Amino acid sequence: xxxxxxKTIVAYPGAGKTTALAAKIILLLRYLITIGSRExxxxxTHTNVAVNEINNALQKAGVGNxxxxxxxxxxxxxxxxxxxxxxFKTKLKHSNLFIDNQHSGDIEFxxxxxxxxxxxxxxxxxxxxxxxxxxxxxxxxxxxxxxxLENSSEWSLEKFEKHKAKMLAAKIARKEQGFxxxxxxxxxxxxxxxxxxxxNILKNRFKYIFIDEFQDTPPIGAELLRDVFDSEYNVFQMIxxxxxxxxxxxxxxxxxxxxTFYMNLTNRFGNEVAQPLNTVMPxxxxxxxxxxxxxxxxxxxxxxxxxxxxxxxxxxxxxxEQESVFKKSDKKDKVLVLAxxxxxxLKDGLVYKDKKPKKIETNNIRLKRLITDFIVKRIANNRxxxxxxxxxxxxxxxxxxxxxxxxxxxxxxxxxxxxQKLVGFINEIFEKKxxxxxxTKNQLFSxxxxxxxxxxxxxxxxxxxxxxIFTIHAVKGETLRSVLVVDFEDKHLTNILLYRYGKCEQRDxxxxxxxxxxxxxxxxxxxxxxxxxxxxxxxKLRDKLQQSWTIKEVDSIRNxxxxxxx
Numbered sequence: 018x019x020x021x022x023x024k025t026i027v028a029y030p031g032a033g034k035t036t037a038l039a040a041k042i043i044l045l046l047r048y049l050i051t052i053g054s055r056e057x058x059x060x061x062t063h064t065n066v067a068v069n070e071i072n073n074a075l076q077k078a079g080v081g082n083x084x085x086x087x088x089x090x091x092x093x094x095x096x097x098x099x100x101x102x103x104x105f106k107t108k109l110k111h112s113n114l115f116i117d118n119q120h121s122g123d124i125e126f127x128x129x130x131x132x133x134x135x136x137x138x139x140x141x142x143x144x145x146x147x148x149x150x151x152x153x154x155x156x157x158x159x160x161x162x163x164x165x166l167e168n169s170s171e172w173s174l175e176k177f178e179k180h181k182a183k184m185l186a187a188k189i190a191r192k193e194q195g196f197x198x199x200x201x202x203x204x205x206x207x208x209x210x211x212x213x214x215x216x217n218i219l220k221n222r223f224k225y226i227f228i229d230e231f232q233d234t235p236p237i238g239a240e241l242l243r244d245v246f247d248s249e250y251n252v253f254q255m256i257x258x259x260x261x262x263x264x265x266x267x268x269x270x271x272x273x274x275x276x277t278f279y280m281n282l283t284n285r286f287g288n289e290v291a292q293p294l295n296t297v298m299p300x301x302x303x304x305x306x307x308x309x310x311x312x313x314x315x316x317x318x319x320x321x322x323x324x325x326x327x328x329x330x331x332x333x334x335x336x337x338e339q340e341s342v343f344k345k346s347d348k349k350d351k352v353l354v355l356a357x358x359x360x361x362x363l364k365d366g367l368v369y370k371d372k373k374p375k376k377i378e379t380n381n382i383r384l385k386r387l388i389t390d391f392i393v394k395r396i397a398n399n400r401x402x403x404x405x406x407x408x409x410x411x412x413x414x415x416x417x418x419x420x421x422x423x424x425x426x427x428x429x430x431x432x433x434x435x436x437q438k439l440v441g442f443i444n445e446i447f448e449k450k451x452x453x454x455x456x457t458k459n460q461l462f463s464x465x466x467x468x469x470x471x472x473x474x475x476x477x478x479x480x481x482x483x484x485x486i487f488t489i490h491a492v493k494g495e496t497l498r499s500v501l502v503v504d505f506e507d508k509h510l511t512n513i514l515l516y517r518y519g520k521c522e523q524r525d526x527x528x529x530x531x532x533x534x535x536x537x538x539x540x541x542x543x544x545x546x547x548x549x550x551x552x553x554x555x556x557k558l559r560d561k562l563q564q565s566w567t568i569k570e571v572d573s574i575r576n577x578x579x580x581x582x583x
Contacts, residue, residue, distance in 0.1 A: 021045075023247065025231070025277045026256040029303050030539035031285025031496070035067065038229060038256055039074035045225060046080050046087070059223040060089040061242070063230035088223070092238045093202050099219055100206035105195065113421050114195045116202070123151050123191060130187040150184045155192070157207040164189060164204060203237045210245065220245050224252060231255035232262040232270055239270070260298055263490060263532050285496060286542055287311035293545075293565050297517050298535045312336060312343075314538070314545040315567045318554055322362045322505065324571045325548045326352065329501045331574050336499075336544060343543050348498035352486045353537050355530075359505050360486050369486065383468050384423050391461050392443060396450050410446065418442060427469070436462065489533045492540055499544035502537050510534045511553055520558050 028034035042060065049056060060083065062068050068089055072082045083089040088098075102112050127147035131138055138146075152170035157163075166185040168177040192201060210216050226246045228234055234242075239255075246253045255270075262269045281302055283291065287309040295303055315332065319325050329352065337344040354360065357369035389410070396406045422442060426435050436457045444454040455461065489502075504510040509530040515521040538545050551570075559568060 021225075021252055023251070023253045023276075024255075025272045026254060026280060027258060027272060027277055028256060028280040029258055029283060029301055030261075030536075031283035032280040033284060034256060034258075034280065035070055035229075036074075037280065038227060039071050042071065042083075042227070043075060043078045043080050046075070046083075055086055056225065057223040058083070058087040058225045059095070059227070059246075060087075061092050061095055061226070061228045061234070062089065063091065063233045065091065067229055086222070092228075092234055092242075093199060096202050096206040096238070096241070099222075100209040100215075101197075101202055103215070104205050104209040109193050111195065113424055114197060115420060115424075116197045116199060118198045120196045123196070124148060126191050126194075126196075127151070127187045130190060131183065134186075135183065146180055146184065147187075149180070150187050153184060153188065155188060155201070155204055157204050159207075162208075162211050164208070203235070203241060206241055210241065216245055220248060220251060224250065226251060226253045228255045229257065231257040232259050233257070233264070236268065260301060260532050260535050261493065263493060263529055263536055265527075265529050269528060269532075282306065284309065285539070289313045289565075290538065290541060290545060294535070294538050296565075297514065297538060298531070299517075301535070303539075310342075311542065312340075312544045313565060313567045314547065315569055316554075316562060317501070317546050317548045317569050317571065318551050319548055319571045320551055321571075322503075323365065324575075325501070325503060326363045328569075328571045328574045329546060329548075332546065332569065333499060333544075340543075343498070346498045346542065348496055348542055350485060350499045350501075351492060351497050351540075352501045352503065353489045353492065354486060354503055355489065355509070355533065356506070357488060359503060362505065363486060363503065367486070369488075380427060380468055381420075381423055384426070384465060385419065387464055387468065388419070388423075388439075388443070388461070392446055395447065395452055426465075433457070489537050493536055495540055496542060497540045498542055499546065500537055500541050501546045501548060502534075503548045508553070510537075510547075511549060514547065515553070515558070518558070518561050520561055 026034075028037070038060075042058065045058060049058070060071065062071070068091075071089060075081060075083065088095060090098075097114070097116070102114065105114065106112050124144070124147045127150045128140075128143045131143045131146060135143075149170045149172055154167050154169045155164050156167055158165040164185075166181055166188060168174065170177075192205075197205070210219075223246070226242065228239070228242065231239065234255075243253070257270075259270050259272060279302075282304045284306065286305065288305045289311040291303045291305045293314050295301055317325065317328060317332070319328070333350055352363065354363075360367050360369040389407075392410065393406045396409075419442060422435065422438050425432070426439065440455060440457055447454055502510065509526055510533070512521065513526055513531055513534055562568065
C-alpha cells in the first residue's frame with residue numbers, strides 16, 4: 018500500500034512481482050470496501066493465466082474475484098469491452114462481433130461488394146482486387162481521425178491509388194458487419210476515444226490502473242492506456258521487466274529512472290547465479306538473499322553436438338548426488354534452443370513439438386459445423402453429392418445471418434424465439450430445394466444441446482510430451498530447477514557472453530538475443546549450463562570465466578562415467 022502513485026515498477030526475475038501485485042490489489046480492494054468507495058480498479062494482464070493467479074490469490078484472502086465496478090483481463094478484452102463494443106452499439110447499432118484473424122468469407126464478401134457498386138468489372142478483376150483488399154491493412158490516420166488503407170499487398174503505387182477508395186470502402190464495410198481481426202481492437206478503440214466525453218467516462222470509471230508484464234503489452238495498446246489514464250486523477254502503474262522483451266521486432270519499452278521503482282531482490286536463485294547474470298545484463302543489478310544458494314553456472318565444452326544432451330543428464334545426476342535440496346526440488350530440468358530445427362541435432366530423430374494443448378474449437382464453430390452438416394446431409398440425400406451442395410449453400414450468402422443467430426443462441430440457449438429463427442433459417446434453405454421442413458423437436462436440437470452443455474478438462478486434451486527440449490520463448494515466466502542452453506550456427510548467445518566478459522570485440526547483435534540469454538539464465542533455481550564448442554574456447558577465456566563459472570568438458574564426463582562403470 019505504500020506505493021500508490023503513478024510509477025513504472027521494474028521487477029526482475031524471482032522478485033515476487035505477481036505476489037506483490039496480488040497483495041497490493043487485495044489491500045486496495047479491502048480499503049475501498051471499508052470506506053465505501055465506488056472507485057474502479059483496472060488490472061490489465063498479458064495472459065488469462067495471470068488473471069487466474071490473481072483471482073486465486075484474492076479468493077484465498079477472502080476478497081473474492083475481481084467484479085464490477087472493477088476489471089481484470091487482457092488488454093484486448095479491456096478495449097473490446099469498454100471501447101469497441103460501445104462504438105459498434107452507438108455508431109453501427111449492433112454488437113455482433115466475430116474477432117478472428119481468419120474469416121473464410123472475406124474474399125466472397127469483397128467480390129460481392131465490388132459487383133454491386135462496380136458492375137462494369139469483370140469477374141477476374143473483382144477477384145484480383147478482392148484478394149488485394151484482404152492483404153491490405155487498415156491503420157488509424159491520426160491527422161484526419163479516420164481509418165485508412167496501406168499498400169501492404171506489394172501492388173504498384175499507381176494501381177493502388179487508382180483502386181484505393183473502393184478497396185477502403187469494402188474493407189470498412191466488412192469490418193462494420195463485425196468481422197474483425199485482433200489488431201482491429203486498437204483501431205476501433207482509437208475511433209471511439211476521439212470523443213473526449215467517452216475518454217473522460219473511462220478515465221473517471223477507473224481510478225487505479227495496473228498493467229502487468231508491460232514489456233509484452235502491444236505498443237499501440239500501451240499508448241492508448243497512457244492517453245486515457247496517465248493523468249493527475251488516476252494512479253497508473255506499469256509492472257514488468259523490460260529486459261524480458263523477447264518478441265522479435267518489438268521495441269523495448271523505455272523507462273524514466275526518476276519515475277521508476279525497482280524490485281531487484283530475487284528469491285529464485287543465489288548469488289552464484291546472480292553474479293554472472295549481472296555480468297550479462299549489468300543494468301539489472303539483481304540482489305539475492307543470504308540464505309538462497311545455487312550452483313555456480315557451468316560452461317560445458319564439447320566437440321560434437323550429439324555429446325551435449327547425454328553430458329547434461331550426467332551433470333544433473335552428479336549434482337543430485339552432491340545436494341539433497343537440488344535432488345528433492347519439484348522444478349523441471351529443460352534444454353533451451355533458439356531454433357526448433359536444432360532439436361534433432363541434440364536428440365537423433367526427435368522433432369520439436371509445440372508444448373501447447375491441442376486447439377479447442379469454440380462452441381460457435383462446433384454449432385456452425387453441426388448445422389451445416391445437417392443441412393448438407395438432408396439435401397445431398399435427395400439432390401446430388403455433398404460437395405456440390407456445400408458449394409450451392411456457400412453461394413446463398415447466408416453465413417452472416419447464421420453467425421448472428423448462433424451468437425444470440427450461445428447467449429441464451431433456452432430462448433424459444435431464437436430456436437424458431439434457426440428453424441426458419443434452415444427451412445428457408447430446404448424450401449429452395451423442395452426438402453421437407455423441420456421444427457424444434459427435430460433431433461438436431463438435441464445435438465445442439467449436447468454441444469452447449471459440453472465442458473472439457475485442459476489436462477485431458479493436452480498432448481503427452483516426453484521430451485524436455487523447448488525454445489527460450491516457450492519457457493518465459495517459468496521457474497526451472499536447471500537449464501541447458503545450446504547455441505549453434507550464428508552463435509548469437511555465445512558472442513554476447515564472450516563480449517560481456519570482455520573477451521571479444523563488441524558486435525552488432527540484436528537486443529532480442531541479449532534479452533533471450535538473460536531470460537534463459539534467470540529461469541533457474543539451482544543450475545545453469547551453457548554448452549560451448551571447444552573451437553570458441555581458449556585459455557584466456559578460461560582464466561576469466563573460472564572465477565564464477567565451473568568449466569566441464571564432455572570428454573572428462575564420459576571418461577569419469579566409464580571408470581565408474583568399470
